[in-house]
Structures are given as C-alpha cells and as structure tokens.
Amino acid sequence: MADAPKEFSHEVENLIASFRGLPEDETKARNRKTQDLGKLIDELLVKYRISHDSLEHSIREKWPELVGVANATYSHPVVLERGQLLVLCSHAVVRNELFHHRLQILEKLRKLPGCEGIKGLTLRAG
Numbered sequence: 001m002a003d004a005p006k007e008f009s010h011e012v013e014n015l016i017a018s019f020r021g022l023p024e025d026e027t028k029a030r031n032r033k034t035q036d037l038g039k040l041i042d043e044l045l046v047k048y049r050i051s052h053d054s055l056e057h058s059i060r061e062k063w064p065e066l067v068g069v070a071n072a073t074y075s076h077p078v079v080l081e082r083g084q085l086l087v088l089c090s091h092a093v094v095r096n097e098l099f100h101h102r103l104q105i106l107e108k109l110r111k112l113p114g115c116e117g118i119k120g121l122t123l124r125a126g
Contacts, residue, residue, distance in 0.1 A: 007031065010025070013025060055080050055112075055114050055115055056077060056078070056079060056080055058112060058113070058114070058115075059077045059080070059085065059109065059112065059115065060076075060077055062112060063075075063076075063077055065108075066105055066108045066109060067098060067101075067105060070094075071094050071097055071098060074089060074090045074091040074094040075087055075088065075089045075090070075094055075095075075098060076088050076090075080118065083117055083118055083119035083120065084118075084119060084120050084121070084122050085109070085118055085120070085121050085122065086122045086124065087121055087122065087123050087124070088124055088125075088126035089123055089124065089125060089126065090125075090126065092125065095123050095124075095125060098121070098123055099123055102120070102121045102123075105121060106118065106120065106121065
C-alpha cells in the first residue's frame with residue numbers, strides 16, 4: 001500500500017511554487033483535523049448558554065419587581081461579569097434614578113438564588 005503524501009508547511013509550499021514559477025498561495029488557510037460535530041455543538045451550547053437558564057435570565061424575569069415597572073420599561077440588565085451587572089438604560093432620568101437607588105437594588109438582587117456574589121451595578125446609556 002502506498003503511504004499518504006507528506007504535507008508541507010505553508011512556507012515550503014510557497015517556496016516550491018516560486019521554484020516552479022507558479023504564483024504563491026496568499027491565503028493563510030490550514031488543513032485541520034476534523035472534529036466530532038456533536039462534541040463541538042455541546043461546547044458551543046455551554047459557551048453561549050443556549051438552552052441553559054442563566055443568572056441573567058432570572059434577573060430579567062424579576063427586573064420589574066426589583067426596580068419598578070416604570071424604570072424596567074427603560075432599562076435592561078444585559079450581562080453579569082466579574083460580579084458587576086451591566087444595565088443598559090435608554091433614558092437618562094431612569095439611569096439617574098437607578099444610580100441613586102443602586103444600594104437598594106443590590107440588596108434585592110442578592111436575595112435572588114445564585115445572585116449572592118453580585119458586587120455592583122454598571123449603568124450605561126443605550
């Protein structure tokens with residue numbers, strides 16, 4: 001049986017092409033080993049929290065109870081990173097209101113299951 005041909009590196013392929021007077025391959029494509037699709041999809045589902053309940057989802061469900069219906073209409077909790085909850089506020093008055101009541105909001109947030117480690121709120125216009 002014949003052995004599979006040896007694969008050369010990208011640089012060697014270009015060197016051979018220049019010796020033969022052929023144009024060099026400018027792409028940076030690599031031949032990678034194939035991966036099991038099921039394993040790859042499972043990793044992506046975990047990485048992007050697809051079909052898994054996250055703290056952000058439970059916070060979004062309780063958001064009107066935490067800040068009031070009027071403030072919840074103009075604000076949206078986005079992501080929880082390093083103990084900080086990022087909240088986008090579409091109105092400056094609501095942002096200011098949430099800023100002044102952030103300690104009370106944090107107390108209510110910490111009472112939610114799994115949210116004990118929230119250290120603060122980051123309020124941004126958006």
